[in-house]
Amino acid sequence: MTAEPNATPPVLAAGNWIWLLGPARQDRALVIAPAGSGLAGAIGPHFQEVVRLSPNGPAAGASEATLDFVAIDALEECADGDANWLPRVLADVRPRLRPGGCLLLTFSNPFWGRRLVGFWYPGRYARRRKVRRVLAGAGFGRMDAYFLQPFPAPASSIIPDWPHAAHHHEQVQHIRSRMGRLRPLIARLGAQALLYPGCAYVAYA
Amino acid sequence: MNGHLATAIGQALEKLGDPLPDDWRRIVMVKNDGPVPIPSSPVPGDPTRGFNLLILSEGGAPTHYVRCRDRSDPALLREGELLRSLAALDDFRPHLPECAAGSSGSVQVLATRFMSGRNFSHAVRGMPPERWRESLFQLTELVTRLGRAAGEGIVALRSTERLVLADEAAPYLAALGDGFLPMAGIEQLDGILKAAGEVHRFPQHGDLWPGNIMLDHDTWRLLDFDSFGQVQVPLFDACHLTMTSMEYLLTGGNGYPRPWLTYLERRDELGEGAIAVLHHNAEAHGFSRQQAMGAVIFYLVELAARLTRRRAEPAISGIPLQELAMIADLTAAGARVDSIIFPGLANDHA
Numbered sequence: 001m002t003a004e005p006n007a008t009p010p011v012l013a014a015g016n017w018i019w020l021l022g023p024a025r026q027d028r029a030l031v032i033a034p035a036g037s038g039l040a041g042a043i044g045p046h047f048q049e050v051v052r053l054s055p056n057g058p059a060a061g062a063s064e065a066t067l068d069f070v071a072i073d074a075l076e077e078c079a080d081g082d083a084n085w086l087p088r089v090l091a092d093v094r095p096r097l098r099p100g101g102c103l104l105l106t107f108s109n110p111f112w113g114r115r116l117v118g119f120w121y122p123g124r125y126a127r128r129r130k131v132r133r134v135l136a137g138a139g140f141g142r143m144d145a146y147f148l149q150p151f152p153a154p155a156s157s158i159i160p161d162w163p164h165a166a167h168h169h170e171q172v173q174h175i176r177s178r179m180g181r182l183r184p185l186i187a188r189l190g191a192q193a194l195l196y197p198g199c200a201y202v203a204y205a
Numbered sequence: 206m207n208g209h210l211a212t213a214i215g216q217a218l219e220k221l222g223d224p225l226p227d228d229w230r231r232i233v234m235v236k237n238d239g240p241v242p243i244p245s246s247p248v249p250g251d252p253t254r255g256f257n258l259l260i261l262s263e264g265g266a267p268t269h270y271v272r273c274r275d276r277s278d279p280a281l282l283r284e285g286e287l288l289r290s291l292a293a294l295d296d297f298r299p300h301l302p303e304c305a306a307g308s309s310g311s312v313q314v315l316a317t318r319f320m321s322g323r324n325f326s327h328a329v330r331g332m333p334p335e336r337w338r339e340s341l342f343q344l345t346e347l348v349t350r351l352g353r354a355a356g357e358g359i360v361a362l363r364s365t366e367r368l369v370l371a372d373e374a375a376p377y378l379a380a381l382g383d384g385f386l387p388m389a390g391i392e393q394l395d396g397i398l399k400a401a402g403e404v405h406r407f408p409q410h411g412d413l414w415p416g417n418i419m420l421d422h423d424t425w426r427l428l429d430f431d432s433f434g435q436v437q438v439p440l441f442d443a444c445h446l447t448m449t450s451m452e453y454l455l456t457g458g459n460g461y462p463r464p465w466l467t468y469l470e471r472r473d474e475l476g477e478g479a480i481a482v483l484h485h486n487a488e489a490h491g492f493s494r495q496q497a498m499g500a501v502i503f504y505l506v507e508l509a510a511r512l513t514r515r516r517a518e519p520a521i522s523g524i525p526l527q528e529l530a531m532i533a534d535l536t537a538a539g540a541r542v543d544s545i546i547f548p549g550l551a552n553d554h555a
Contacts, residue, residue: 008516009252012240016256019241019273019312020234022207045242144230158234164265169233171324172259172270181330181457 007038014154015042017104018069021202024100025068032089033073038154043071055079065205067093068101074152075107075131081124086131090138097205103140106200107131108151111193128199140203151198159196166192206232209310214260214271216307217316223269226260233259242311243275250516253278259319267319276313282306284430285315287359291430294354299424300347320428322421329415329453337454338478344418345443345486347425352408352442355434362408362434370499371398373438377510385513385526390533394502397536397543401499407490408434409441414449415458436507440500443486445508447479452524460520464531470545484549494550498543505529 018026029047031040032055040052047069055078070093072078072086079085090103097103110125128145135143145161159169166187183195206229215225226232239254255274262268274281285306292298304317329337355362374395382391410417411432419426448465452458454475468476487497505525512522532542543550 007248009239009248009250009254010237012244012248012252013237013256015240016234016237019207019210019256020232022210042240045240045244154237156235156237158237160230160233162231162261162265164261165231165233165259168259168261168265168267169235171327172267173235 007041010154010156011038012042013156014039015044015046017071017158018043018046020158021069021102021104023068023102025098028067029069029071030067030093030096031071031073032078032093033071034077037073037152039071039073042154043069055085065096065098065101067096068098069104070097070101071104071106073106075105075126076124077152079126083123086126086134087137090134094138094140094205099205101205103135103203103205104200105131105135105203106148106151106198109147109193109197109199112195112197128193131199131201135201135203140205142204144202146200146202147192147196148198148200149196151196155198157196158200159192161192163187163190163192166195170195207312210273210312210314212309213273213307213312213314214258214316216309217271217305217314218269218307220305220307221269221303221316221318223318226268227263231261231263231265233261235259241273241275243277251514253280254515269316269319271314271316273312273314276308276311278313280431281313281315284433287433288430290359291351291355291433294358297351297354300351300426302426302428302430317428320419320421320426322419322424322426324416325418325420325450326415326453326458328420329450330457332454334474334478337450337475338481340420341443341446341450341478341482342485344413344425344446345482348410348413348427348442349486349489351410351427355408356406359434362437364406364437367403367405368438369403370401370438370496370503371395374398374503374506377506380510380514381506381526381529385509386529386533389537390530393533393536394506394529397495397502397532398499401495401502404439404492404496404500405490406437407439409436409438411436411441413442413446415446415453438500438503439490440483440486440492440497441504441507443483444501444504447482448524448528451475451479460524461527464527465524466528466531466542466545480546480548484547487547487550492550494543494547494552497547497550501546502529502532505532 026046027048029050031052033039040050044050108125110127147159148155149157159165167184170184170187186194218225235257237256239252241255243252258271259267260269288304292301302317304315306315378391412429417428452461469480505528509525535542
């Protein structure tokens with residue numbers, strides 16, 4: 001196993017997603033990610049083959065189900081404001097996932113400090129509910145929602161979308177911020193979506 | 206969840222006599238700091254840190270904290286064995302985490318039953334100085350008893366060999382000389398360490414900060430024995446606890462508004478408390494003022510080197526670096542920093 005040049009441990013730790021998700025097989029993976037993403041290199045050790053595609057590159061090709069894992073990293077950078085990008089890509093990759101395979105989709109939390117950018121660039125940041133609808137429309141059944149911190153830097157925390165999970169995450173993480181005291185309370189009140197810069201959906205074929 | 210990880214966690218929970226989670230989605234990944242498995246090619250920084258999991262019950266209560274590392278990493282195995290040995294000593298069991306190990310494929314885990322009580326990093330915020338000082342006396346007393354028992358009862362930690370502080374700190378000082386502190390400052394710090402001479406070995410917890418301490422009613426519980434015994438310079442735990450808990454008391458872990466040393470210098474209520482705790486612990490080890498000051502410098506140098514090696518945020522690694530720079534500057538200007546921190550200790554070596 002080799003690391004990408006200059007990849008630091010936190011960057012390589014993005015590959016630890018695979019421990020949480022556990023696709024049924026770990027033979028072939030496809031990563032669609034913007035240029036700066038280290039995800040393809042980080043998950044490399046967990047699969048026999050990882051193919052990386054740029055977001056506006058050619059379609060994935062063959063249509064038979066040969067993939068065990070598909071990752072779309074930083075949706076807003078991949079889609080770059082094109083609302084049809086995600087449905088189009090999912091229509092291409094969903095049939096190629098083997099039964100038991102899974103898809104990881106990460107994106108910026110639209111609630112999290114992006115309102116002004118959203119105003120200047122409407123449609124760049126996808127709402128969680130809309131992403132979920134698009135995934136369901138592509139034929140995914142089980143979907144698990146997570147929050148990520150930090151984002152888009154490699155996540156040091158992956159938190160299920162559940163007030164208890166966010167509350168205890170805040171309790172054990174001792175996050176250094178001026179909001180440090182308030183964060184567990186915000187989570188306990190069920191407003192965990194306000195706390196984290198990144199979101200993820202994991203959808204199973 | 207990946208089958209190997211589920212198997213490893215299952216082994217550990219079975220040893221603890223606890224049931225397996227019925228839904229692996231109730232798991233929070235925290236401190237995802239390093240890849241498992243570790244790459245075979247060189248990686249800048251510390252690649253061994255793996256990731257940790259917090260397992261929650263169906264009702265949302267935390268049940269276990271699981272540290273996950275590459276199977277080749279000896280530290281986790283060592284920690285599990287150490288905790289078993291410590292739990293067998295004296296009356297420490299109530300103060301120690303209950304843990305068990307498991308492994309499968311390329312992953313090994315150490316699962317700890319979640320401890321009840323309040324984390325000290327939350328409890329200490331805004332705590333009255335008198336109560337903070339009393340807490341630190343109790344905690345340093347506990348780790349001193351633990352260190353003494355470990356040094357006597359655990360063969361791997363038993364040693365009568367003395368430590369030369371300057372030699373012990375040399376690799377860390379060299380690392381800090383690589384762009385983190387000016388060479389003139391390094392020389393000043395080395396001078397303080399050389400003047401301190403030798404000290405006896407005494408196993409330290411090694412990471413005694415408020416986040417690794419729980420208070421359950423009147424019982425202190427300690428967490429994270431990853432570094433236990435790796436540092437054997439007395440006073441290390443007292444320094445780390447004093448400095449970090451004061452930061453959490455003042456700012457909730459958001460750094461110091463001004464250097465730590467200035468609190469000691471001004472001798473306000475917190476400064477007096479810190480001096481009293483450090484003095485008490487230095488005296489318990491029979492230290493002279495120079496030895497105690499040498500131990501403080503060793504602590505700051507080791508911590509700064511560790512944090513910079515891990516590429517910690519500048520806001521964190523900057524804390525010990527700032528103190529070291531200030532001590533070096535004061536020393537260069539002819540001030541006796543040891544008389545600020547340890548005014549009550551004798552000058553001559555004990």
